[in-house]
Amino acid sequence: MFPRIQENVPLAPYTTFRLGGPARYFLDAHSVEDVVEGINFARAKEVPILPLGAGSDILIGDRGFNGLVIRLVALRGMNVERNQVLLKTGEALPKVARILADRGLSGFEYLAGIPGTIGGGVAKNAGAHGKEIGDMLVEAYVVGEDGYIRTLPKEELNLDYRTSALPELGILLEAKFRLSEDDPHLIRGRMERFLAYREEHQPWRERTAGCMFKNPPGHYAGKLIEEAGLKGFRIGGVKVSEKHANFFVNEGGTADDAVRLIEYVRDRVYKVFGIELEVEIEILK
Ligand SMILES: Cc1cc2nc3c(=O)[nH]c(=O)nc-3n(C[C@H](O)[C@H](O)[C@H](O)COP(=O)(O)OP(=O)(O)OC[C@H]3O[C@@H](n4cnc5c(N)ncnc54)[C@H](O)[C@@H]3O)c2cc1C
Known part of the structure; x- marks a missing residue:
């Protein structure tokens, strides 16, 4: 069946x-x-x-x-009308960024180095270099537990710093974005600079889940972890990246190693600075 x-x-x-x-x-x-x-x-x-x-x-x-x-990665498709673009959930952010840059549409070039999809991007309100996906979102088409598809205006998604009301409200199938027009040459230039920055500062070719913790107000999680002396610290086969301390790298470990490392790092940063780090990624124990 x-x-x-x-x-x-x-x-x-x-x-x-x-x-x-x-x-x-x-x-x-x-x-x-x-x-x-x-x-x-x-x-x-x-x-x-x-x-x-x-x-x-x-x-x-x-x-x-x-x-x-x-x-949902196989649900792909893109439809551009003037400065509005309809994107299916499985479209990859780096690919979308490249195509829209060539068409002279600005916004996604900020997200070009984020290895996620439109669905995950909206669910986590992904962002980088001062821009979030929610800044461009107009509305989302979401299927709920009852199997019905609804159009939700952006306001109903409660987008905030790396969080939203998804997937609780349902599964995002498609989303509409409004972009601004700009010279493709300038957009591509920005994109190349953002990508070069990542290459230099983040371990983005290794096995990671991106930034582990949110930046607490007024601080950078990576800097706090580094100053707590934890760069390169390892539990089992998972370690704090030497390149960027807010990334954890899997070098043949288990999920349990990663969970224990998260707890250890949170505990240590709290002891040293009195600051509680909030986990940014989704954890299913
Ligand atoms: C090297 C690296 C660098 C990164 N850099 C950044 C960065 O600069 N900025 C940033 O914000 N993030 C960054 N990330 C994190 C991540 O790429 C983003 O959060 C991305 O948007 C997640 O998309 P995804 O498709 O992988 O989501 P997944 O990991 O597959 O899912 C994430 C959450 O979204 C939910 N979800 C996924 N699809 C849907 C859907 N269609 N409908 C409803 N819920 C859904 C899942 O259930 C889960 O709760 C980075 C990650 C890596 C590995």
């Missing part, structure tokens, strides 16, 4: 951290119909759903996920 749904599928290969156990059920969705089928399946089995984009902001525990993972 649900032929596309597989059982007991390892999730580590679907995350940039390359950590975590299996999904009890797994669906690689290729259409909106697939997503709705997944929602019906999960309802029938009475299990939770985890929508998954590029898996670049998530730490899945070693025991995996006891529910249905709906992977």
